[in-house]
Amino acid sequence: MTNNAVAAVADRYRQPMTLGNAVLDIHPIAMVAGITALIVVGLASAGWIVPLAVSALFVGIAYLAGRGPSYLVTILKLWIAVGLILFALRALLVKGETVLVPLGPIAITREGIENGLRFTTAVMVICGGVTLFFAIVSMRRLMLALERIGVSPRVSYVILASFQAITDLGATARVVLDAQKARGIETEGNVFVRARAFFPVLAPVFLTAMTATEERAIALDARAFNNPGRHTSLLNLKPLTAVDTVLVVLSLVVAAAAVTGGILGWF
Amino acid sequence: MASSRFATFMRGYGRLTIFMIPIGIAINFVGGQIALLLKLPVYLDSIGTILVGATCGGLPGALVGLISNGINSITSPPTFAFAILNVAFGLLAGYFGRIGVFRTWWKTLLSVLPFAFIGGFCGALITIWVFDGLAVGGGAIVVGALTAMGMDLNTANFAAQLPMDVLDKVPTVLIVYAIIKGIPKRLLVKLPLGRVYLGQPNPRAKKPVATTATQP
Amino acid sequence: MVLAALTGVGFTYAYAEQPALVGIDLQLEEGRLHGVVGLNSSGKTTLCSLIRGVIPHFHHGDLTGEVVILGRPLLDWDPAELSRTIGCVFDNPFTQISGIRETVFEEIAIGLENLGVPRDEMIERVESVVEQLGIEAIVEKNPNELSGGQRQKVAFASIIAMDAPVVVIDEPTSQLDPEASEAVFEIIEGLKHRGKSIVLAEHKIDLLAQYADTITVMNEGTVVMHGPTRDVVGSDEFGAYGVVPPEVTELGRRLAAAGKPLDRLPIKRAEAFDEISVRIGRSTHAH
Numbered sequence: 001m002t003n004n005a006v007a008a009v010a011d012r013y014r015q016p017m018t019l020g021n022a023v024l025d026i027h028p029i030a031m032v033a034g035i036t037a038l039i040v041v042g043l044a045s046a047g048w049i050v051p052l053a054v055s056a057l058f059v060g061i062a063y064l065a066g067r068g069p070s071y072l073v074t075i076l077k078l079w080i081a082v083g084l085i086l087f088a089l090r091a092l093l094v095k096g097e098t099v100l101v102p103l104g105p106i107a108i109t110r111e112g113i114e115n116g117l118r119f120t121t122a123v124m125v126i127c128g129g130v131t132l133f134f135a136i137v138s139m140r141r142l143m144l145a146l147e148r149i150g151v152s153p154r155v156s157y158v159i160l161a162s163f164q165a166i167t168d169l170g171a172t173a174r175v176v177l178d179a180q181k182a183r184g185i186e187t188e189g190n191v192f193v194r195a196r197a198f199f200p201v202l203a204p205v206f207l208t209a210m211t212a213t214e215e216r217a218i219a220l221d222a223r224a225f226n227n228p229g230r231h232t233s234l235l236n237l238k239p240l241t242a243v244d245t246v247l248v249v250l251s252l253v254v255a256a257a258a259v260t261g262g263i264l265g266w267f
Numbered sequence: 268m269a270s271s272r273f274a275t276f277m278r279g280y281g282r283l284t285i286f287m288i289p290i291g292i293a294i295n296f297v298g299g300q301i302a303l304l305l306k307l308p309v310y311l312d313s314i315g316t317i318l319v320g321a322t323c324g325g326l327p328g329a330l331v332g333l334i335s336n337g338i339n340s341i342t343s344p345p346t347f348a349f350a351i352l353n354v355a356f357g358l359l360a361g362y363f364g365r366i367g368v369f370r371t372w373w374k375t376l377l378s379v380l381p382f383a384f385i386g387g388f389c390g391a392l393i394t395i396w397v398f399d400g401l402a403v404g405g406g407a408i409v410v411g412a413l414t415a416m417g418m419d420l421n422t423a424n425f426a427a428q429l430p431m432d433v434l435d436k437v438p439t440v441l442i443v444y445a446i447i448k449g450i451p452k453r454l455l456v457k458l459p460l461g462r463v464y465l466g467q468p469n470p471r472a473k474k475p476v477a478t479t480a481t482q483p
Numbered sequence: 484m485v486l487a488a489l490t491g492v493g494f495t496y497a498y499a500e501q502p503a504l505v506g507i508d509l510q511l512e513e514g515r516l517h518g519v520v521g522l523n524s525s526g527k528t529t530l531c532s533l534i535r536g537v538i539p540h541f542h543h544g545d546l547t548g549e550v551v552i553l554g555r556p557l558l559d560w561d562p563a564e565l566s567r568t569i570g571c572v573f574d575n576p577f578t579q580i581s582g583i584r585e586t587v588f589e590e591i592a593i594g595l596e597n598l599g600v601p602r603d604e605m606i607e608r609v610e611s612v613v614e615q616l617g618i619e620a621i622v623e624k625n626p627n628e629l630s631g632g633q634r635q636k637v638a639f640a641s642i643i644a645m646d647a648p649v650v651v652i653d654e655p656t657s658q659l660d661p662e663a664s665e666a667v668f669e670i671i672e673g674l675k676h677r678g679k680s681i682v683l684a685e686h687k688i689d690l691l692a693q694y695a696d697t698i699t700v701m702n703e704g705t706v707v708m709h710g711p712t713r714d715v716v717g718s719d720e721f722g723a724y725g726v727v728p729p730e731v732t733e734l735g736r737r738l739a740a741a742g743k744p745l746d747r748l749p750i751k752r753a754e755a756f757d758e759i760s761v762r763i764g765r766s767t768h769a770h
Binding site: 003005006007009010013014140153156157160161164165167168212215216217218219220221222223224225226227228229230231232233234235236 | 537541562563566567570571572573575577578579581582583585588589592593594595596597598599600601602603605606607609610613614619622623627638641642645
């Protein structure tokens with residue numbers, strides 16, 4: 001890479017951060033407001049159609065943000081692993097008057113199905129909103145926004161370092177596990193055999209990770225991590241724009257209306 | 268003078284805890300992943316919480332638990348309802364660490380009971396309160412089956428979750444005990460609860476003070 | 484001014500059986516490259532930690548004697564100020580990457596962010612360090628996916644960007660291959676040319692003889708030799724503490740023992756080349 005290319009990279013850091021997509025560029029705090037408002041709308045409704053509609057809306061937003069396919073995969077998995085079981089258990093176990101399908105000692109009732117639909121869609125609208133938020137706001141951007149409003153860079157460190165530590169430690173553990181297999185330590189077989197493989201793999205890996213914190217502390221101290229003064233940031237996160245502000249206000253209005261509507265039984 | 272100097276040191280250094288928290292979180296995840304990989308019938312996803320609680324204190328341990336569940340709920344939001352359990356594991360581990368439970372293997376093994384009580388009993392309570400007794404997870408199918416056999420829904424939750432948690436916490440606390448045994452002294456002295464495991468009082472526990480004494 | 488003045492210094496790590504440093508008297512001048520050599524656990528790292536203030540602020544223990552850093556007693560320094568004044572790089576390339584930044588460019592900027600340097604100045608400084616170290620090709624890479632040698636260069640870049648007047652470097656090449664080691668030494672030479680004071684613990688004596696102004700030899704926690712590089716490395720006593728002299732010095736000695744001594748004992752490769760070229764009657768500029 002030439003020096004011109006480095007200059008181009010440097011220039012990019014001078015400009016406000018953009019991800020080249022209007023949805024992705026929404027300020028993380030405005031995004032929290034927007035998604036929370038939509039979740040509130042879903043929960044305020046007494047039925048299951050509104051939360052289902054909001055869940056569909058989340059998918060639409062993910063597509064607008066260019067993260068559609070991966071979001072859809074995540075959310076479908078959740079519907080199958082969580083939604084379906086929640087619904088099935090309720091449909092089977094909640095007692096009701098109107099028996100639709102008798103199944104020996106239990107029975108599927110209309111009340112069970114209604115209860116199941118209502119509860120499942122409510123849980124899933126929360127799941128959909130939370131997963132949507134993290135699908136379109138990177139942890140780095142979120143922490144940057146939080147630092148802006150006064151959250152300590154130490155909090156940022158703990159959160160961001162956790163993700164990296166999970167990646168690094170996971171990779172090390174798998175390497176050690178494979179090495180154990182190669183050395184003939186059983187990782188298959190009955191449960192006791194497999195359980196015995198767990199200790200020699202993990203104890204040393206975890207211990208090494210703990211010991212490495214000493215050097216990490218020294219290295220970060222050398223990078224002025226403990227400097228008491230104000231920290232600055234290389235990444236130039238745009239402050240709340242007019243669009244972001246409108247979004248926040250709109251979210252508050254919508255959420256308030258939904259709560260009022262829910263209490264008054266509008267929907 | 269000496270105390271203000273000490274305060275300065277604390278501001279600058281002595282903060283290994285902040286670097287231990289991400290490691291504790293990673294240990295929770297990797298423990299859980301490897302347990303899945305080895306197809307073990309236990310979660311093993313609170314090793315980091317208890318380890319950090321036992322060595323750094325209750326609050327850091329609780330933070331490890333809270334953030335672990337927070338990160339898990341990015342892809343599986345219902346997990347967050349159970350964050351309070353992981354927080355309680357951390358706080359309890361901090362208390363147990365302080366009173367020296369993890370110094371002997373049999374006391375460590377006894378700590379399974381309170382941990383499993385929190386995990387199983389309180390876990391069942393949360394399932395009942397938040398999810399009306401019908402949460403998802405490893406135990407849900409068992410709960411469903413027990414109820415189908417005519418057991419009361421609440422009883423089914425306790426009956427399913429308590430034994431599972433005992434089974435989970437035995438290897439968890441044992442690995443915590445093994446790891447603490449292996450922590451080198453130079454690291455232990457820098458951890459808030461390290462002195463508990465160093466056994467003898469520190470012969471050189473003085474605050475750093477330069478003297479002009481000549482070497483013998 | 485004097486970079487570090489140690490008088491009768493001893494240090495024992497908390498809970499350690501043996502002292503790590505015993506009766507050290509040492510004076511290191513500013514603006515020089517000071518090499519520290521010695522076997523493993525001879526006290527090199529402990530000495531580096533002491534000058535950096537990591538001892539006793541981070542590694543607790545029993546410190547005796549007097550340590551004065553840049554004219555101020557060690558314990559009168561605010562630890563944060565001391566770590567701003569004295570940069571440090573050590574052996575492990577993996578623990579020196581923060582793990583919280585997504586590109587090398589951002590990783591290099593991290594110290595400047597913590598110092599509160601304004602964005603435009605920060606970008607300029609990072610750009611200039613990238614150019615100095617010739618790491619243009621990796622600026623957009625994820626620092627957590629680099630090789631050990633590349634990580635070590637990034638670690639140097641982060642510290643150099645902060646522009647501390649003093650840099651303590653502890654075995655920077657012990658986990659690197661020969662090529663990456665050469666590159667690291669070139670970085671260190673560049674620092675020296677820009678007038679930085681450097682303390683460098685290192686076991687690759689050939690490279691150290693090439694670049695260091697003074698050499699301190701440590702053995703069992705004490706300073707056994709200290710002086711200008713030529714005097715120390717060329718001395719007969721040098722090999723007595725388990726440190727292997729540079730290959731070319733060894734060659735000079737063997738020739739002397741065989742009754743064919745060179746005009747002067749070489750400690751650098753270039754010197755040996757010159758001497759031997761003269762000996763075999765051929766100009767060094769012939770090719």
